[in-house]
Amino acid sequence: METNDLLNLRKFLAPEIVYGRGALKLAGRHAENLGASRVLVVTDPGVQKAGWTSEVESSLSTSRIPFVTFSGVTSNPKDYEVMAGAEVCRNEGCDLIVAVGGGSPMDCAKGIGVVMGNHKNIREFEGVDEVPNPGPPLIFIPTTAGTSADVSQFAIITDTIRHVKIAVISKMVIPDIALVDPQTTITMPLELTAATGMDALCHAFEAFVSTAASPLTDMAALWATRLIAENLLQTCQEPENIACRDAMMMASLMAGLAFSNASLGMVHAMAHSLGGAFDLPHGECNAMLLEEVIHFNFDAASDKYVQLADAMRVHCDGAPVLSCASALSGHIASLRRKLGITQRLCNMGVSSADIPRLAGYAFKDPCLATNPRKATHYDIENIYKQIYE
Numbered sequence: 001m002e003t004n005d006l007l008n009l010r011k012f013l014a015p016e017i018v019y020g021r022g023a024l025k026l027a028g029r030h031a032e033n034l035g036a037s038r039v040l041v042v043t044d045p046g047v048q049k050a051g052w053t054s055e056v057e058s059s060l061s062t063s064r065i066p067f068v069t070f071s072g073v074t075s076n077p078k079d080y081e082v083m084a085g086a087e088v089c090r091n092e093g094c095d096l097i098v099a100v101g102g103g104s105p106m107d108c109a110k111g112i113g114v115v116m117g118n119h120k121n122i123r124e125f126e127g128v129d130e131v132p133n134p135g136p137p138l139i140f141i142p143t144t145a146g147t148s149a150d151v152s153q154f155a156i157i158t159d160t161i162r163h164v165k166i167a168v169i170s171k172m173v174i175p176d177i178a179l180v181d182p183q184t185t186i187t188m189p190l191e192l193t194a195a196t197g198m199d200a201l202c203h204a205f206e207a208f209v210s211t212a213a214s215p216l217t218d219m220a221a222l223w224a225t226r227l228i229a230e231n232l233l234q235t236c237q238e239p240e241n242i243a244c245r246d247a248m249m250m251a252s253l254m255a256g257l258a259f260s261n262a263s264l265g266m267v268h269a270m271a272h273s274l275g276g277a278f279d280l281p282h283g284e285c286n287a288m289l290l291e292e293v294i295h296f297n298f299d300a301a302s303d304k305y306v307q308l309a310d311a312m313r314v315h316c317d318g319a320p321v322l323s324c325a326s327a328l329s330g331h332i333a334s335l336r337r338k339l340g341i342t343q344r345l346c347n348m349g350v351s352s353a354d355i356p357r358l359a360g361y362a363f364k365d366p367c368l369a370t371n372p373r374k375a376t377h378y379d380i381e382n383i384y385k386q387i388y389e
């Protein structure tokens with residue numbers, strides 16, 4: 001290590017994390033500790049139907065904290081949903097937000113918090129460190145093992161005027177408390193289990209090869225990769241296996257801590273573009289892109305990719321770089337197919353004529369800044385073409 005490297009400052013941000021069975025039942029106690037007088041619960045209809053929202057509401061009732069529930073959130077949460085939630089929060093006089101659900105309600109809740117603290121449209125806060133004031137305290141309860149919005153400093157919101165996803169990256173959107181209860185993931189449908197698990201794998205891979213990686217994020221990313229390699233497929237085969245669900249939730253949490261602090265890369269830049277323009281599922285887009293981006297990036301971070309291959313039990317010892325890249329990429333493709341993620345862009349409503357515009361959005365995404373290999377507009381178009389059919 002160079003002397004100069006030793007002097008590089010690194011920071012690692014994380015919320016207070018309570019992990020384990022029954023963690024979601026602590027929502028009321030923690031809201032009380034944070035001095036809440038009235039809580040906005042942000043969730044979505046699927047999570048309500050699964051019963052997790054009512055468990056959280058009961059916990060608030062037990063602590064005698066009044067609440068109002070906002071469930072007007074769809075996947076790829078939209079700017080107008082954030083603004084509608086903020087209006088409910090303001091009109092009802094809520095001073096703390098509890099989010100229960102996957103990435104969509106959690107990101108929407110972060111957006112509501114930003115709007116509450118700063119009194120402008122959520123579209124005004126795109127970029128890194130663009131949120132001047134904190135919002136109300138946030139208690140997050142994830143019900144998927146993948147997005148990890150409960151520990152990250154990222155909120156991804158769809159700008160429905162420009163049809164792009166905007167990334168709000170700020171320590172102001174890190175929740176105060178994450179109540180991580182692996183039992184909540186038992187009710188996830190199979191496709192969501194697979195897609196969110198691949199999203200978590202992309203978080204781990206992208207954080208590990210990021211130009212902003214540090215020993216702290218590397219440790220979390222590698223461990224997450226090992227857990228996902230050992231448990232994702234089995235979780236989909238045995239959805240009620242709580243040990244597998246537990247391992248996947250821990251993997252998601254670790255990958256979340258890694259990417260929150262090391263940022264992401266080309267996979268997410270390109271997936272955000274697809275999600276913003278065509279409302280496509282985030283995890284599936286990531287799953288399709290990862291194998292191609294490994295090929296593109298491999299030479300620029302080959303030592304790191306060899307370690308990831310080892311964590312996936314793809315052994316590359318002494319193999320030429322090109323064959324290791326192919327082995328790792330092939331392994332990821334095989335896992336994706338076994339998980340039933342076999343769609344291509346051409347059957348997801350995307351036309352080949354859309355590719356230049358998609359590449360333009362991805363090129364401007366802040367996640368591209370930490371990709372280990374610099375990508376041109378042309379490189380990005382080529383990768384979209386590879387997953388087109």
Ligand SMILES: [Fe+2]
Pocket residue numbers: 147199202203268282286
């Ligand atoms: Fe993601």
